[in-house]
Amino acid sequence: QGQLVESGGGLVQAGGSLRLSCAASGRTFSMYDMGMGWFRQAPGKEREIVATITSRRGNTYYGDSVKGRFTISRDNAKKTAYLQMVSLKPEDTAIYYCAATRTTGIVVAPLMYDYWGQGTQVTVSS
Secondary structure: OOEEEEEOOEEEEOOOOEEEEEEEEOOOOOHHHOEEEEEEEOOOOOOEEEEEEOOOOOOEEEOOOOOOOEEEEEEOOOOEEEEEEOOOOHHHOEEEEEEEEOOOOOOOOHHHOOEEOOOEEEEEEO
16 A cells, blocks of 8 residues: 655645645555656546656656646655646646656556545645
């Protein structure tokens, strides 16, 4: 079993930055074998992919709305994934979720993720 815990959310003005962290735990949870993803869900909207990073090569994928502004990274030794967000916009306001998948390659479908964090609120004021 594994557990993911997000941190780093908060209230920020438009144009500001935040860095989200996702700490993984669990004796059998091997960060080296898991693809990591960040999703977000705004009120009244479906959960959408923000970014994902593969387990070994660290290949990345970004949703169109965050390309050039967000950066996903991972530190397998620390069992932590990160989402650096810059140039934040009010439309980035959402609950941000960290997720992990055993499926190899770029995975964008939420159903393909095996573990989820509880989410962290990001609010961007105009």
